[in-house]
Amino acid sequence: MEGERAEEAEKSKEEKAIFDASEIEYVSYAGEHHLPLIMSLVDQELSEPYSIFTYRYFVYLWPQLCFLAFHRGRCVGTVVCKMGEHRNTTFRGYIAMLVVINPYRGKGIATELVTRSIRVMMESGCEEVTLEAEVTNKGALALYGRLGFIRAKRLFRYYLNGVDAFRLKLRFPQLDMHPAYIAVQNE
């Protein structure tokens, strides 16, 4: 959906925040009071415009997949996701938005946020997780690469700004299946 800019090595006039990783508090979405925080972070950092319906669609249906990161009471990052049947064949998780504000990037906050969501997805029985990221967003691509995502497809001029996207995909191991069986099942 959106090209995450988390950890992007962008030049910014804003100074890097100095803090210890232990000072960051991660909380699960807890209700309507979190919504304005999420909306203002996404609005400020991501290129694609979303209506309030899009936000509500996600946080009301999958509050357990939405996390926020706070530093001394200030919301500095968030992740918004969904999961469900994809084409009636695969139970799939989807990362819709991931944002960490610039002064807090490069400290593993985005990785922690998204890892928490992915873990819930895995425990909920998802077989895979997908998302889209701008091809130019090296930071996000590296982050997801470290988590085991592959670039499954390139989507031509996917964003309103005309930039291509990669569809990234992470498949969880299917432990009870022998690889040969998986091949047969996919037939």
Next chain:
Amino acid sequence: MDWNSTLAEQAEPSMSRRSSLPLSSTIPASPNTVWVDATPLLQAACTDLLDGELIHGENFNLFAAMSALEIMDPKMDSGMICKYYSVDEAIEDGVGPVPISFDRTTDVQCTLDIMDHLLACEATWHKGHSLAQTVFSCIYLLRPERTVPSPILHSYCKIIRATCKAIVSVVSDARTHEEEDLFTMAYGLPLDGDGDEKSLSLLNAVEENLCRQLRACKAQSSRRKQDMEPLQSDIDMEEGYCKALLCRLRFRKHFFHVLACMRRPQGKGLELARKHIASSISELECIRKSADFLISTASGGCSIGIEDRTTASGRQPIGFDASLNSRVSAPAPPRSIKMLSWNKAIEYFEKLLRDLDFICSYSLDPSLEVLLRFVTQFQSSRPDLVARSHLQLLLVQEGRLYGRDPMFAVITRAAGLPETTKNHDIQRYESVMQLGQLVINMLKIVCTNTAWQRRKLGKSLQDWRVIYVQLELAFTNKFGEVLAASKDENGVARVVKQILIWLEEQAYWIAFRFLMLGFELELYSPSEFFMVYWYLYAVLVKLAEKTDSRMEITEITAAKRKGKKRKDSSKDVGRETRIPPAVRFLQCQIHLVEGLTLLHAALRNEMAALHSLTPFNSEQEIFLQHFELLQKACIPEQITYHSFKESTSYARFSNIATPNCFQQAQKMAKELRSSFSNDHDRLAELRRLEQVAEHNSVAMNVICQLGAVEPNSLKVSFEFVHHPCYATAVVRRA
């Protein structure tokens, strides 16, 4: 946020249409349904809801949420940004005056600016923005009748509209997918003018008049000068203005002819198209050169940087407003438009014309193999939508290749069957007809943008597999008996057998292209190169094998046919030792990818380099995901993650350098040069292969020698310096 600002405007037009229909009278209640007045419920819901809340129904999915636009939010509401509510309002406000100016010199200057800006708009449109927000941001185009009193501007606008129409038509006919929906959207725009003939005749008349004015101002005798009214009032500038206008008008004329010629059936206009392409390019060059003169006419100098200016003079054009059509554009958030500069627009058209010329230079070779090589070559220059659409329409017309050769004839030729087979009864067999359709689809797919192309090629592999199995089954069950009974050498069995061999070869070609496009699209991360090269190796081995079988059968068939006349079979004897160059070309690449695989494998096994652990899955899942489509289509058969692990686990620095695969590849590439001395493209590819092989051969020796002594002192990375898909190892000291 008040209630009005959060009303959802649904994207589906059916929603708004439905609301105006008297529902209760048209849809009667059935035994299972009943009509209930929902007004009280809605009212109750309204008083209960806070601002921005919505009632969530089962069918309110992500698409619906994303399609909802917030009215009055400038990030979403396209209508918010416009300055005028209608074209008429803009005209009343004096945005597009006619005549542009009562001063004739100014009028000419402004006309030139409009022409230049329109060229920039057109190129921007071709590059993926909407027609409404680019070319048709010009008020003069939106009201065709208004420009009649200014013949030069009028003729230019006419030909622009006709050109846009021709381009929309070629792209929508080709349906190159993914990118064309925005491109061809021309709803509410006055594209339908008086027809091409009138556009051209007016353009010719205006051109002729300008020619006379140019001649008149050049003429020495003042008598002739008086015969002709000059273009504008500044005599010293007359020649420059005439020339600047002429090359712009002539470019439009030739470009329009190019488009028309290329659409002629069966490629019959290609030769003439090339002449117009050459003329278009030379007029573009004149347009470019006119910039010096036009900049000098811009009084007060130009404040816009050369990278941003959309006119040769550097002035802002009169008569444009990009927000005018925001109300007719798609029900989606407004797209930001970065207009191409005038310089970039000229570069775009030069590239487009070169791409079109490349298409026109094609010989319409009946061989599928030659054709696919041609298309691959064409795609390697990254042509844009318009050129690709033209190629696709040339390749497939009315279900025939070039509108000329029936698909079955194309297939039998590709399979190396004799000419007479093209009328064989088997073409009416269902699987064979489906195969024909599959070939058509493939031809269309290879003309699309590479991102879409790769996805479609990958998915099509399963169709190829299904047809293969069906044909094979039919061949053994139904026609097996026919073969036994008649022993007819030209019979069904042999035809099917040869088609099957070719079919497999074709499927492996698709798989090869699928894997190679992954590099161009940057779908593989460096840690995955290893498995991709390994899989590429497996695919190439099969491709070479199938190509060899198909060529061998073709040769035997040809020899037998000759033999019937001449009884000369001595040529058959040498076959076993002589491998055709096309196969050796593949073998050269086999050596190369084998070397790359081994090098990667040894680095992983010895140094734990290029090896990354992921928290949620393992290499096996990554392997399965990358090659899922190939695995589903059994390409190749019996290839699994375990065979990959097994075959790469023994590679060590001590055993990968002998035999040195890169040296073999290099040697082969050198030898093959003489076999392709007339094939420029393959010679170039051989040169690239040779460079990769040579560099990697040296790198491998360094790695193996140093790695054996102090493995941790090495830092190896892979870069695409000589070839877009085959990496070159770069060794550094850590």
